[in-house]
Amino acid sequence: MWFTRSLGGIMEKAELVHHFLKERGQLVMPGVYDALSAKIASRTGFEVIFITGYSLAATLLGEPDFGLLTQTEVVAAAQRICAVVDTPVIVDADTGYGNALNVIRTVRDLRRAGAAGMFLEDQVWPKRCGHMKGKQVIPLDEQLKKLKAAIEAKDGRPFFIVARTDSRQSLGLNEAITRAIAFKEAGADAVFIEAPESRDEMKEIARHVPGPLVANMLERGVTPLMGPQELKSLGFELIVWPLAPLYGIAQSLTDIYGTLRLQGSTLAILDRLMPFNQFNDIVGLDEKYALDAKYKA
Numbered sequence: 001m002w003f004t005r006s007l008g009g010i011m012e013k014a015e016l017v018h019h020f021l022k023e024r025g026q027l028v029m030p031g032v033y034d035a036l037s038a039k040i041a042s043r044t045g046f047e048v049i050f051i052t053g054y055s056l057a058a059t060l061l062g063e064p065d066f067g068l069l070t071q072t073e074v075v076a077a078a079q080r081i082c083a084v085v086d087t088p089v090i091v092d093a094d095t096g097y098g099n100a101l102n103v104i105r106t107v108r109d110l111r112r113a114g115a116a117g118m119f120l121e122d123q124v125w126p127k128r129c130g131h132m133k134g135k136q137v138i139p140l141d142e143q144l145k146k147l148k149a150a151i152e153a154k155d156g157r158p159f160f161i162v163a164r165t166d167s168r169q170s171l172g173l174n175e176a177i178t179r180a181i182a183f184k185e186a187g188a189d190a191v192f193i194e195a196p197e198s199r200d201e202m203k204e205i206a207r208h209v210p211g212p213l214v215a216n217m218l219e220r221g222v223t224p225l226m227g228p229q230e231l232k233s234l235g236f237e238l239i240v241w242p243l244a245p246l247y248g249i250a251q252s253l254t255d256i257y258g259t260l261r262l263q264g265s266t267l268a269i270l271d272r273l274m275p276f277n278q279f280n281d282i283v284g285l286d287e288k289y290a291l292d293a294k295y296k297a
Helices: 013-024 035-043 053-061 071-082 100-113 140-153 167-171 173-186 199-208 228-234 244-263 267-272 276-283 285-295
Strands: 003-006 009-012 027-032 049-051 089-092 117-121 160-165 190-193 214-216 238-241
Touching: 009 013, 013 027, 013 160, 027 035, 027 053, 027 244, 035 049, 035 071, 035 276, 049 071, 053 071, 053 089, 053 244, 071 089, 071 100, 100 117, 100 140, 117 140, 140 160, 140 173, 160 173, 167 173, 173 190, 173 199, 190 214, 199 228, 244 267, 276 285
Parallel strands: 027 049, 027 238, 049 089, 089 117, 117 160, 160 190, 214 238
Antiparallel strands: 003 009
């Protein structure tokens, strides 16, 4: 589970994140939230995929990203997703679900689940989506201890840790930059200042904070929406698009259920539905037929 065969040899998945980032210069990571979305994202050719807590809260609980997910629910989702894809998976692990001791457990559990890395943020628990109002952060020295615990919990093995700060909203850009620099100096693999409010702010971040830098592209969120070339020119190498798949699915479900309710059938929207055989190919039906034939008495 922890290894993948690639590039002429065996490389741990976390090492692949570093390799692809160095080779490509920039990585675009789509948000996934279950085994099916992960399979589809992997089949389209993404080098790395991202389990988004926002989408997981919505699909697993039917609730907003408001600190309601538990550590065990997130780890269980990571286990299901990592089991069905070879693509490296980075997990939104929120605040690590407690103090430094909880962070250690989170890192070890995610590594056992097969994850290639995690995002660790500095919000006060219960946290909330980075583009929602009312966020608060813990003191920097406390977060640095949690980050140090996460790094030591890797036990010398590759595990890609993105250190995130949500302090821009409550404490201002200068404090967010100060924290991001401290996170990088403490040993984070990448740093992420959540919810900058303009291109000028993003330029200021890239001017002061060592990379790799993460940009979070959330449709109609606080940060301006940009394509990869513009983000690269601003100095951002890891681009997360966490919610477009969820929003697309939610709109499709709304439209399809609405059509079924009004018309009583899908005859008018067949061209919008994936064909039976194509869907079965995604979930691997032929492989199951082959196994069934092999072991049938």
